[in-house]
Amino acid sequence: MSWNDIVSSVREKVRRGLGRGDGQEIQIATRPPKLEQLGSVPLATPAVDVYENDKEILIRADVPGGTHEGATVAWDESRGLSLLVKGQEPPAGTPLAVEYKRCDFYRAIALPDYVDGAKATSAIKSGVLSIHVPKRAAAAKLIPVKAG
Numbered sequence: 001m002s003w004n005d006i007v008s009s010v011r012e013k014v015r016r017g018l019g020r021g022d023g024q025e026i027q028i029a030t031r032p033p034k035l036e037q038l039g040s041v042p043l044a045t046p047a048v049d050v051y052e053n054d055k056e057i058l059i060r061a062d063v064p065g066g067t068h069e070g071a072t073v074a075w076d077e078s079r080g081l082s083l084l085v086k087g088q089e090p091p092a093g094t095p096l097a098v099e100y101k102r103c104d105f106y107r108a109i110a111l112p113d114y115v116d117g118a119k120a121t122s123a124i125k126s127g128v129l130s131i132h133v134p135k136r137a138a139a140a141k142l143i144p145v146k147a148g
Helices: 003-017
Strands: 036-038 041-044 048-052 056-062 071-076 080-085 104-110 121-125 128-134
Touching: 048 104, 056 080, 056 104, 071 121, 071 128, 080 128
Parallel strands: 041 104
Antiparallel strands: 036 041, 048 056, 056 128, 071 080, 080 104, 121 128
16 A cells, blocks of 8 residues: 555544534535636635634645635525635746646535634635634523512
């Protein structure tokens, strides 16, 4: 088994096992690279890491060549979170070696009900898109019981 096969196998196991102890699972849409094209640029699925702490869910997406001018992050209560990042145009000149082909990135992520996607924030730095999605405040209340 090659190193790439091992890494792919581990990633798939992590994606399947992603979730919480209470059974709620974070759904990450997986699609093969180069799903379709927007014009002459291929559309690829970025690799993502999803972390959860007491306050938020943090999503980091690998989008080489992506900039904040070409990035769109959208939240829809019924469909969840989606991101689209346009790849950077190659510099002018004759390429001597090209290992990264220009592409645009798209990914959809269905998040649990206990997050507040309307208050999400995002930033992109060095080809990594970071999205912070805060959790909703717990609304527990003790209701007094009266006699009679």
